Amino acid sequence: MTDIFTRRQIVTLLAGLGLAATAPAAFAAPKPGADPTPVIPVNPGNLRLAVLLPVKDDPFYKACADGAQEAAAQIGGLDIVVAAPDKRNLRDQAILLNGFVKQKVDAIAIVPVDAAELGPICRRAMARGVKVISFDQPLPQATRLIHLDAVSSRGKASAFMDMLAGDVKQGGDIAIIAGNKPGSEGQALLSDTMAEWLKPAYGKLKLAATVFGNEDDKAGYAAAERLLADHPDLKGILVFNAAALVGAAQCIADKGLTGKVFVTGFGRPSQLKAAMEAQTIECFASVNPVDLGYGAVQIAAALAKNTLTANTGSTLEAGRLGQITVAEGGVATLKPFVVDVKNFSKFADVY
Known part of the structure; x- marks a missing residue:
């Protein structure tokens, strides 16, 4: 696939979040002029999954990444990387998205910076067999399989x-x-x-x-x-x-x-x-950002394994979240999350 953007040097690995337990401890920094997209290793029998967030140093999305890694570790058999631009930037997120498509990953879960602009790349990714889902911010229906919303x-x-x-x-x-x-x-x-x-x-x-x-x-x-x-x-x-x-x-x-x-x-x-x-x-x-990231990886992995479809009524047993059901338009939602005195301190500084 030919990139549709001019590449520039930018290191976009989500600092401080690392990888799931199934992935290597770190990636080497790209050399000048190299593709800045973190490389997901190829391990026989494992699925390769990319989680693409809109910005690196946002506590909400760091919490999403924590949930994503939790799900990957529980599912097992996944090589996963979480990546994001240093700043909320369409161009830089598109470069990362293009890079993951070129790596022929099995699935991509993305919070798009600009859904309309990134949609064509996601559509081409699906044409190449990549399972694409959006979460938090929806992609147009024709450019993803499922969108996971935090709450209906x-x-x-x-x-x-x-x-x-x-x-x-x-x-x-x-x-x-x-x-x-x-x-x-x-x-x-x-x-x-x-x-x-x-x-x-x-x-x-x-x-x-x-x-x-x-x-x-x-x-x-x-x-x-x-x-x-x-x-x-x-x-x-x-x-x-x-x-x-x-x-x-x-x-x-x-x-x-x-x-x-x-x-x-x-x-x-x-x-x-x-x-x-x-x-x-x-x-x-x-909104519980940890659950959002966790659910996104559960859905993306199930699509990659072909144990879930985007058809209305399709269901998934999503670990600690219980059953997730795909509704009309390929939209799934999480159960309501209530913040009270017992859990408030956990999220007070997150978002």
Whole structure:
């Protein structure tokens, strides 16, 4: 395969992450003018798998790499390398992707910097027999076999209602801060949450109000303040947007309502340290980057072994993640992940 980019010297092996236990300890640095793509060894009987991340020194993707290596070690019979550009750069990630295709690896799991631009390379890779999956950030369906998403809209809705029921045990009025006025993604999440709410287990929770247009911390704070004024008996606030959740939690703390009005939703651990320490938030739904990397390698290896297909309904027993099912469009999702006091410290500095 002829490269479609001019090569330049860049060492892109993901520093500090190393390789899975089945791979050599390190790769030699490329010589000037050489292909910078780390070479995956050829060991008879082993599958060769590349995990390609968007940037090297990002804690979230380092955690993804940890999960990828964990899965590779458990599966066995894999020679795997994790690589990424020094900076989030389309050109450099494309060079690495091209390099792995030229090595004729069995599978590539990629978080694309630019899905549209990298799609043609991935399509050519599949034409050459390479199993390509995306995770975290999706490739167009025609340019990959499966995309692994961290959590589905239904998964979020299920986690939301479980957390609310756990926080507001006696029931009462609940308000939703739903982000932007319903669009495709927001509407799906709101619809799934309402469908989940109809279950008998949540009969004590009463929907008091739903407000939109809150996708930053200031807007989340203001929305929470208005809801408290309009609904003085409010027992809980559910926040869809991570930044708005920070603002809503701060409002509850400032009003002296910690322990009286419960706040939960979808968030990022690094943004919620103060809220968790003050117990303004007891738990929230989030993305687990370790599980994301782990699941990506489980899927890529199964495709390479031909024990999984991209067909709707195809299933995989993915180690500690349990069963993963391929849905319409070749999309698979992980089960909801809830951050609470027991596991918060593990992720507080990750993302």
